[in-house]
Amino acid sequence: MNAIDAKLENLISKLDSSATNDIEHNTLTLVLVLRKYLNVFLDLVQKVFLIYDLIFYRYIHKKIGSLLNSNEFLILIIYVIFVLTHIPDLELTKSFTKQTKTKTLTDTVFGEQNLLRTRISCSDTVTLDERDKQFSRLKSEKYRLFDQFYIFNNIKNSTNNDNINIYNMKYELFTKSNDSKQLVEFLNKLKFCTLKSYSRNFDSKSIYSDRKFNFKSLLKNSKNIKKSKFKFLNPDSVNLKSGGYYKPPLCFQEYLYYHTSYDNLLVLKSIMDDYRTTKDFSLENLIEKLSEFTYGIIRDNFNSIAQRNSISKFVKSKEQDLSVIIIPMLNRESNLLDLMFNLHPFLQRQFLHYKILVVEQDNSRDAFNKGRLYNAAFFYLLKNYKIFGVNDQIYNGTKELNLNCLILHDVDLIPESDYNIYGCGDSFVGYYNDEMPRHLSLSIRSENEKKGNTNYSRNLYELLVGGVLSIRPDKYEKINGFSNEYWNWGAEDDDLAFRMIACATCITRPRDEHALFKMSKHRPSSQNINRENILLGSLRRHKVDGISNFEKLNLLFVDEEHKSLFTHIRVIVGRQSDDY
The missing domain is CATH 3.90.550.10 (Spore Coat Polysaccharide Biosynthesis Protein SpsA; Chain A)
Structure with missing residues (x-):
């Protein structure tokens, strides 16, 4: 899994510095993000089965069993827990990916001209009496x-x-x-x-x-x-x-x-x-x-x-x-x-x-x-x-x-x-x-x-x-x-x-x-x-x-x-x- 992640990240970094359209970049980014969270998702499934066993049959089944069957309830638990705990991280990852792309683009522009200065703010200050x-x-x-x-x-x-x-x-x-x-x-x-x-x-x-x-x-x-x-x-x-x-x-x-x-x-x-x-x-x-x-x-x-x-x-x-x-x-x-x-x-x-x-x-x-x-x-x-x-x-x-x-x-x-x-x-x-x-x-x-x-x-x-x-x-x-x-x-x-x-x-x-x-x-x-x-x-x-x-x-x-x-x-x- 880690080897696949590394290859995907390497591919995206190369695409950042070339003429890649937004659709290709976003698709690869989504694949990388999903791959990153797949292991976490599988761990959650194991925990969900435990919750299912402890809660569904002992309490909830008695209350809402007439509305949801056991399979529907299992899917609902998986979806709710995953969304509540990991969508914020997903947004942060998307934000980080955009920042990384911008930084790579900037570095590429500087690198092409061999410019050593990468800041635009003046460093000179005037000393007052x-x-x-x-x-x-x-x-x-x-x-x-x-x-x-x-x-x-x-x-x-x-x-x-x-x-x-x-x-x-x-x-x-x-x-x-x-x-x-x-x-x-x-x-x-x-x-x-x-x-x-x-x-x-x-x-x-x-x-x-x-x-x-x-x-x-x-x-x-x-x-x-x-x-x-x-x-x-x-x-x-x-x-x-x-x-x-x-x-x-x-x-x-x-x-x-x-x-x-x-x-x-x-x-x-x-x-x-x-x-x-x-x-x-x-x-x-x-x-x-x-x-x-x-x-x-x-x-x-x-x-x-x-x-x-x-x-x-x-x-x-x-x-x-x-x-x-x-x-x-x-x-x-x-x-x-x-x-x-x-x-x-x-x-x-x-x-x-x-x-x-x-x-x-x-x-x-x-x-x-x-x-x-x-x-x-x-x-x-x-x-x-x-x-x-x-x-x-x-x-x-x-x-x-x-x-x-x-x-x-x-x-x-x-x-x-x-x-x-x-x-x-x-x-x-x-x-x-x-x-x-x-x-x-x-x-x-x-x-x-x-x-x-x-x-x-x-x-x-x-x-x-x-x-x-x-x-x-x-x-x-x-x-x-x-x-x-x-x-x-x-x-x-x-x-x-x-x-x-x-x-x-x-x-x-x-x-x-x-x-x-x-x-x-x-x-x-x-x-x-x-x-x-x-x-x-x-x-x-x-x-x-x-x-x-x-x-x-x-x-x-x-x-x-x-x-x-x-x-x-x-x-x-x-x-x-x-x-x-």
Whole structure:
């Protein structure tokens, strides 16, 4: 029996690394499982006969003998005991077999390219100075900035009763006649930015079925959003422009956070805390104190050439560096609407300079190809924005913005923690890990499950990069973008992970408790039955399949429209049968 088991296991391991269809694999797996439990089953039969002898004739026969004869009762005992004691083990065995198959497939992909690295997570860490421990300046820890220096939930008579409030400072009370023009101009750009709330975990809102407003019409609206439509989500609708473009103000708190000493930050926090703990305080007095304190620091900074250069770099980065959230979709209107209503306020609470780009597959009756949509979005952005390290030497467009970050975003994932920092890091803050892609969607709860589900399922495997991923455009170009060969659902993100490893690109991740998402309700996606076979050859073709051959494919940009909540482009991605 053991020899047969060993041969079957050996056969399955060989089939895992070859082009075996699912039916053949499942059949062999079932044979192996049945063989494994045959000995146990025979032992059970012996025990059942004992139970039959002790129980049936002495007790049960008297009670139900008229309903079942002895042979039927014997079969019933065998069936019930076997099911109750071994079906859970059978399910575990099936699960183990699937995991073994996945692992073997992964090892095969790595083995073909002789890759020694089998992890995608970055092992490099940034060592912080002792003074930075409390106010960590890492991009991934930027939520500390908002917690410490933005939250004011006791400001009365705010300008618009929204979650985000922007106030002018009063530097004119303290500037001197001999202050330089550049100093005064910079001071006038800095604002006092406040938030009423900033949460480690919150429940996103589903509004597609809400009948109070005609929310569906907003997906088609091309005018600026009316405040009443967005009021219950508290966005900064004043600065939200057509095309889903948002340019935040320059907040003096962020400048000081990165350009002054730890001791000065303690003083600033002390000033703010005095007002946070006061029930009735004068907002005007607070702004005056903050203006005087900030003016003194910035005036000193202007006396240093290095500091003046850092100020110039800060302004250029905040005003010109743009993050674009790319959302590929096909027949997911309800998911898109829920995402828009939650994503805009979420990004604005982080004061991110962003634009939302929805790239929709126009040939809706054909198989979905997410990779081609992402690559189409990249080519669209390449023609419209300057991208450092990609087209900055030849770009001759009219836009002054620099495309600093791509955020690849599934349409059905909604963020549920303000501590999950979007973007690719600010260019005026240089850290190694900020240059690497960042996988943001680690812990997900599904709306497809029972109502009110609050249990988050953690990242299932180390190579997972799908869902929501921030990546710099030059890194996207370096790995040759997504493969164009995956149709419907499955393995296109794993292919991307292999590309990153092959191109010496690792990823960073936030903490599990910060990377929280809700998967909004939708019908199951059609699976790609050939995904594993395509994945086996991913590294052999990753240099010739992606951005590099995108323009040879049968694609067509159909339309571009700047709507209220996003910029919408429609693309015919071709069909599975006629790629070239």
